[in-house]
Each structure stands twice: as C-alpha cells, then as structure tokens.
Amino acid sequence: MEELAGCTFPRDAYYFLDSFLWLSETGEGRLRVGVLQVTQTLWGKIVSIRPKPAGSTVEAGRSICFVESRRFVGHLTAPFSLRIDEVNRSVAENPALLQRPPSNDNWLCSVSPLEGGYMGRLTDWEEARSVLEEMISSRGIVCFDEPPDYVYAALGIDCSQLLMILSDKIEGYPAGSLIHVIADYNKGSEGDLERWGEITGNEVLGYRIVGRVIHALIRSSASRRERK
Amino acid sequence: MSSKSTVPPLVSTEWVQKNLDNPEVRIVEVDYDPQTAYYQGHIRGAVLWDWKRDINDPLTRDIVSKEGFAALCSRSGISNDTHIVLYGDFNNWFAAFAFWVARLYGHEKLSLMDGGRKKWIAEERELVKDTPSYPPTNYVVARVKYEHRVLLPDVRVRLGSPHVALVDVRSPDEYTGKILAPPEYPTEHAQRGGHIPGAVNIPWARALNEDGTFKPIEELRKLYESAGVTPDKEVITYCRIGERSSVTWFVLRELLGYPRVRNYDGSWSEWGNAVGLPIEK
Numbered sequence: 001m002e003e004l005a006g007c008t009f010p011r012d013a014y015y016f017l018d019s020f021l022w023l024s025e026t027g028e029g030r031l032r033v034g035v036l037q038v039t040q041t042l043w044g045k046i047v048s049i050r051p052k053p054a055g056s057t058v059e060a061g062r063s064i065c066f067v068e069s070r071r072f073v074g075h076l077t078a079p080f081s082l083r084i085d086e087v088n089r090s091v092a093e094n095p096a097l098l099q100r101p102p103s104n105d106n107w108l109c110s111v112s113p114l115e116g117g118y119m120g121r122l123t124d125w126e127e128a129r130s131v132l133e134e135m136i137s138s139r140g141i142v143c144f145d146e147p148p149d150y151v152y153a154a155l156g157i158d159c160s161q162l163l164m165i166l167s168d169k170i171e172g173y174p175a176g177s178l179i180h181v182i183a184d185y186n187k188g189s190e191g192d193l194e195r196w197g198e199i200t201g202n203e204v205l206g207y208r209i210v211g212r213v214i215h216a217l218i219r220s221s222a223s224r225r226e227r228k
Numbered sequence: 229m230s231s232k233s234t235v236p237p238l239v240s241t242e243w244v245q246k247n248l249d250n251p252e253v254r255i256v257e258v259d260y261d262p263q264t265a266y267y268q269g270h271i272r273g274a275v276l277w278d279w280k281r282d283i284n285d286p287l288t289r290d291i292v293s294k295e296g297f298a299a300l301c302s303r304s305g306i307s308n309d310t311h312i313v314l315y316g317d318f319n320n321w322f323a324a325f326a327f328w329v330a331r332l333y334g335h336e337k338l339s340l341m342d343g344g345r346k347k348w349i350a351e352e353r354e355l356v357k358d359t360p361s362y363p364p365t366n367y368v369v370a371r372v373k374y375e376h377r378v379l380l381p382d383v384r385v386r387l388g389s390p391h392v393a394l395v396d397v398r399s400p401d402e403y404t405g406k407i408l409a410p411p412e413y414p415t416e417h418a419q420r421g422g423h424i425p426g427a428v429n430i431p432w433a434r435a436l437n438e439d440g441t442f443k444p445i446e447e448l449r450k451l452y453e454s455a456g457v458t459p460d461k462e463v464i465t466y467c468r469i470g471e472r473s474s475v476t477w478f479v480l481r482e483l484l485g486y487p488r489v490r491n492y493d494g495s496w497s498e499w500g501n502a503v504g505l506p507i508e509k
Contacts, residue, residue: 172407
C-alpha cells in the first residue's frame, strides 16, 4: 500500500482516474472496482449510489454507477466494455464505505472485461502516482479513514480562541458526526487539540499537518449539553 | 392579477431533450458551485449563471440590479421574448432563486426543469464540456415586479396580521432555534436562533419527491393548506438566505397559482442578526 496525504493506494492495483476508480485483479479474468479516497475532498461524502445490477453489460464510457454526494452528482464510468458480475451488497447499503481505504471489503462491483487490450485504458500505480500527486497538491486533497460528514474551515482564528469556538460549533452538528476541521497550524496544535477532545468529550480521530495548516477529523460527542 | 405566462413554469427533462435545438429556448444552468457542476459537464447549449457572481450584487448584499440582470441576459443571448429554461445544482435551489429574480424583473417566458441537474444526470442524458457563446442582445427590463419580493420593514409591519401567512422553509432545528446554522454551513450562523413570530415551519424538501421532482399538484395543495397557508392570504416565504424559500415561492406562486406570494430573501441571516426584532422559539 502507498500513501499520499492520508489517501491509501494499493500498489498492485490499476487506476482509471477519469472516474477516480481503482481496479484489482481477482483471478479468472475478473476485476474488482472501487472508488478512490480522494473523492472525500473532491465530492464530499457519498450519500447514495445506484449501481447497474449484476448481469448488466456496459460499454466503455457509459455508467456503471450513479453517485450522489454532498457536493456532486455524476456517474462512475466504465473504462472499457464490461459485464458486471457482482455488486457488493454491504456497499450498496452503506455507500460511504466506498470512500474508505481500498480493501477486500470496500469495493463496488466485480466486472469481466468484454474486450481485449483493456489494460491500455488503465494506468498502473507508477503512472497514476504523478497525476495524483499533482491533483492532491492543486486541489488541497486530504484523506481520512472515513469520509467526513461536514467540513468546518476555521483558518485565521487564534488557537486558544479556536478551541473555544469549536466547542460551541460542534454542538450545532448532529451527535456522532464526523467533522473535518481545517485550522492554522502552530507548534503544539496537536497536543492542544487532543486535550480539548478529552475535556469536551469529542473524539479526535486523527489529524494531518500540511504546511501551516492542520486537518483534524473529529467525531462529535454523542452526549450533548443542553443549550441554554 | 398577475399577467398570464405563455409557457408552463415547469418542464420535464424529456421536454428539454426535445428542445435542445429550439432557437426560441435558452437553457441556463444556475450553480452554487460551478466547479463540481457546470464545468464537469452540462446540457448542450446551456450557458452558466454563477449564483454568487451573476445573480447577486457584487458589493451590496442584494440581488443583481435591474441593469445587471439586463446585461446578464444580453450576454447570454437572451431577448425579452426568449423562453428561458433554468436548472441547476443542489436540487434546483439556485435555479429557483434565479427564476424568482427573473420574474421580479418581468421575464415572461420562464420555466424550471423538473428535477434539475441531478435528474438529468441520473437519466444518463448527454453532458458536454464546451461553453457556448451567443450573439449579445438588447435586453430591457421594462418594469420591476416588486410584488414578488418583500424587504424587512414590510415583513415587520405585517407581524400578527391574520391576512398574512409566514412560511419558514428551513429545517425544524433551525426553526426552533436549536441550531444557529445548518451543519453544512457552520460559519454562516446568525446571532440568534428561532423564527419570525407567527411563522409556520414547512421545510422546502417536503414539496419534492426523492428524485428531486415536485410532488403532484394536489399533494402540494394539501401540504400547504393543511398548515393554514391558503391562497386567500398574502404569503411570505423565507429561509436562511432566500434560496430554499425561492423553491417554496415557486411552488405556491407558479405551480399552485396563489395570487400573492412574496419571497423574503433577507431571510434569517437578516432577521436573526438584526437588532431589536421579535423572535419566537
């Protein structure tokens, strides 16, 4: 597995970046198809999908799945003509699983190519890497192990003040939501954030520091204080 | 009475498909976020109206001026008698807002595409990436139809009137003041939570089906009438910034034909921040 900005990429998979797909061979000429974590930033959390049913044949460039996320509506398209052999039922029930790190569980469907030379439509990791690196830096992509429900950008706020504001803000989110907080990074921000989490009961699931910015993933406390 | 429109206020994706090459029709995509919408592909021939840039005044908090709207239509190749068909991202919120603004500036032939961008895409209809350009026209706004809009002082003087129905179309948590901003827009909170005294809460989405199309007319009529929002009253719709309430304004004025419906676009981001105004929780 390779990692860029918190996004995981299987080294031995193939990539179809037009639709942000990863594909891995499962033997017998079949491939499993999944969605890349970079869509967490590009689309926001996926809220519903409508995959083409098992048995469908799909021409290259046509839709294998309709996707609706917080900020995007579109299709995942077939890189080559294919038949859909199986749709992952757990993903159909909980589509946000698709934006978790690629794994044996978080795939969308299993397909059989219907044309030869299909590898030419895909790129390998080495080739995909440079495109992804450029995309990650130009689009400010950061991945977490789970797609956030909400993004709270709090740049330009002094750290001690931020933690006060944040305690109040977090109350406005449904209990148990995942919130991606973006704030200015100062030395010691991580420690402050963790202490804040312990005091307020909000769980700090992880953070990434990119230059002078800290990206934190916070799960809002399940027990809420009563608002006066 | 309002003047009669010559085209239906709502057209289907199928209708749009059949009229792609109709020279009397101009299709306009209205987006809040063109980067993830229009620029990723749009209906062939559709021009982009960027909600923030094109439908709002660049300086004052206000909708685009009469002159600004005329210039926007001119550069979109829209004449006074062009049939404008609007659709957009986020369940047509901003397309409905643009519809309301176009009505305010007196445009007659105006339709919204039912289901918006989402339905068009879900149906796997064609999307293109090239931006069309049309020869500019001489668009003129002859008369502003102020009756579609209401400003804060006019809402205030109507408080408590039995002839007025105020409809708050935000989520129940925003209406009751439990939260100060919708979770999707955490920084855009108001100083105070709650609603305008006397307003009833009918969230905008209750007028829509799962696929983003509007519910049948009779169902819509029942939805609003059962909450006391009846056509004999002057109806005022509001939300947070006036975009979701344009959807409800559209339903009441355009689909149900209520004679007096006004959108209060100042909405909660004005009322909940202003000093000294009464609030109910």
